Amino acid sequence: xTDRTCLPRTSAMILALLLSACTVGPDFVxxxxxLPATFAGAQGPxxxxxxxxxxxxxxxxxxxxxxxxxxxxxxxxxxxxRIAAAQAQYGVAGAEGAPSLTAQGNYSRNRVGTAGIxxxxxxxxxxxxxxxxxxKGVDFDMVGIGGSASWEIDLWGRIRRRREAAGAQVAxxxxxxxxxxxxxxxxxxxxxxxxxxxxxxxxxxxxSLALAERAAAALKxxxxxxLASRADVIExxxxxxxxxxxxxxxxxxxxxxRRALAVLVEGRPDAPLDILDIHxxxxxxxxxxxxxxxxMVRSRPDILxxxxxxxxxxxLVGAAKADFYPAISxxxxxxxxxxxxxxxxxxxRNTSIGGAISLPIFSGGRLQRTLDLRKSxxxxxALAYRATVVAAWQEVEDALSSLRALNDQLxxxxxxxxxxxxIAKTSDLRARRGETGxxxxxxxxxxxxxxxIQAQRQRTAVLLAHVQLYRxxxx
Numbered sequence: 189x190t191d192r193t194c195l196p197r198t199s200a201m202i203l204a205l206l207l208s209a210c211t212v213g214p215d216f217v218x219x220x221x222x223l224p225a226t227f228a229g230a231q232g233p234x235x236x237x238x239x240x241x242x243x244x245x246x247x248x249x250x251x252x253x254x255x256x257x258x259x260x261x262x263x264x265x266x267x268x269x270r271i272a273a274a275q276a277q278y279g280v281a282g283a284e285g286a287p288s289l290t291a292q293g294n295y296s297r298n299r300v301g302t303a304g305i306x307x308x309x310x311x312x313x314x315x316x317x318x319x320x321x322x323x324k325g326v327d328f329d330m331v332g333i334g335g336s337a338s339w340e341i342d343l344w345g346r347i348r349r350r351r352e353a354a355g356a357q358v359a360x361x362x363x364x365x366x367x368x369x370x371x372x373x374x375x376x377x378x379x380x381x382x383x384x385x386x387x388x389x390x391x392x393x394x395x396s397l398a399l400a401e402r403a404a405a406a407l408k409x410x411x412x413x414x415l416a417s418r419a420d421v422i423e424x425x426x427x428x429x430x431x432x433x434x435x436x437x438x439x440x441x442x443x444x445x446r447r448a449l450a451v452l453v454e455g456r457p458d459a460p461l462d463i464l465d466i467h468x469x470x471x472x473x474x475x476x477x478x479x480x481x482x483x484m485v486r487s488r489p490d491i492l493x494x495x496x497x498x499x500x501x502x503x504l505v506g507a508a509k510a511d512f513y514p515a516i517s518x519x520x521x522x523x524x525x526x527x528x529x530x531x532x533x534x535x536x537r538n539t540s541i542g543g544a545i546s547l548p549i550f551s552g553g554r555l556q557r558t559l560d561l562r563k564s565x566x567x568x569x570a571l572a573y574r575a576t577v578v579a580a581w582q583e584v585e586d587a588l589s590s591l592r593a594l595n596d597q598l599x600x601x602x603x604x605x606x607x608x609x610x611i612a613k614t615s616d617l618r619a620r621r622g623e624t625g626x627x628x629x630x631x632x633x634x635x636x637x638x639x640x641i642q643a644q645r646q647r648t649a650v651l652l653a654h655v656q657l658y659r660x661x662x663x
Contacts, residue, residue: 287338299327374656591654
């Protein structure tokens with residue numbers, strides 16, 4: 189058979205194999221999560237939730253922190269690198285189904301002893317007949333250049349299924365990175381609101397300490413005049429010590445939260461955060477998101493990651509099934525080989541082309557056990573997907589319920605704060621008219637400060653509940 193007739197026949201064989209190729213195993217079908225049409229805790233008309241949800245708080249410092257954190261946060265950067273690794277693995281899986289081409293060249297200097305070589309072999313080595321059997325030896329060169337090619341025909345889809353699984357793993361890594369980004373964004377907002385609360389409480393604690401010290405000093409003066417007991421003085425001094433301890437604790441809390449923000453935003457605890465010097469009004473408190481459709485939750489990163497894991501597990505079942513079928517590969521070789529460079533030419537060519545088939549007959553049950561393993565992993569991934577959906581459903585309902593309750597508590601706290609402010613103002617007027625002493629006024633002012641602190645804490649709790657809801661929604 190000549191080279192010209194070999195090539196068309198080989199091409200025809202390859203084409204026939206490709207046309208008959210199929211992909212065994214189950215095809216992935218995106219699951220429909222078992223979710224209600226809308227969440228029970230949401231009320232009112234449907235209102236979309238923006239991707240940059242923190243803008244709704246109308247706080248410039250928070251906006252700047254979020255913008256820097258998404259660039260500098262170390263956890264987010266690690267997640268991005270995991271995407272790059274998964275994409276590289278997908279490239280490896282894709283290359284497995286491509287033909288392999290190899291070029292090679294060789295040169296060697298050889299010496300062969302001539303003792304005992306028959307007369308018919310002597311001319312091949314450049315010896316004259318009748319030279320006897322003296323082991324003179326012959327030196328000669330060997331030169332060769334060429335290349336080889338091989339290709340496994342993916343007749344049953346084993347390679348395609350592996351590439352499909354690798355693609356699903358890329359989607360999983362992207363969803364995980366989105367989840368990490370959302371987690372960091374929520375943590376930045378949560379830590380920032382807590383830091384603001386610690387700063388405000390520290391200011392109020394210093395006011396409370398000053399009032400406690402004035403009250404203790406006033407009672408000491410009364411004791412000196414015999415108008416107050418020693419027990420009352422000791423009790424007031426105890427309040428001073430408590431106020432000082434509270435001030436120290438709040439200072440430590442403020443500094444700790446600032447360091448936590450620095451790590452989240454800049455990647456190191458000693459990073460300067462000039463952003464915090466922005467003094468805006470209190471973060472805005474918008475109404476809780478209304479009537480949330482369940483489709484919003486389906487795009488949560490953890491649900492998308494669980495879906496991708498199920499996709500990958502399903503594809504690997506097909507790859508395990510394909511291992512039961514014959515593996516067919518084609519290979520070819522072309523080389524020029526001669527005893528010197530000047531002899532290299534078309535007449536020194538060597539060619540080889542052919543195919544091979546490998547059929548598993550006995551493997552000690554390995555193939556069946558591998559298939560059983562892949563099927564079990566697929567069932568486990570399906571259950572994990574359902575568990576992730578249910579957990580997401582619960583988180584959203586819990587966040588909505590918590591937000592409603594905290595909003596109610598905030599209204600009560602504001603009413604108590606306003607009432608205590610009125611009482612403090614009334615006590616001040618009465619003290620100015622001489623109707624009451626200094627101690628009742630100081631106590632009323634201290635109670636008003638405490639009510640203000642409680643109202644601020646409740647407002648911060650509502651802010652944190654908003655953050656938790658956005659996180660639960662996966663926005």
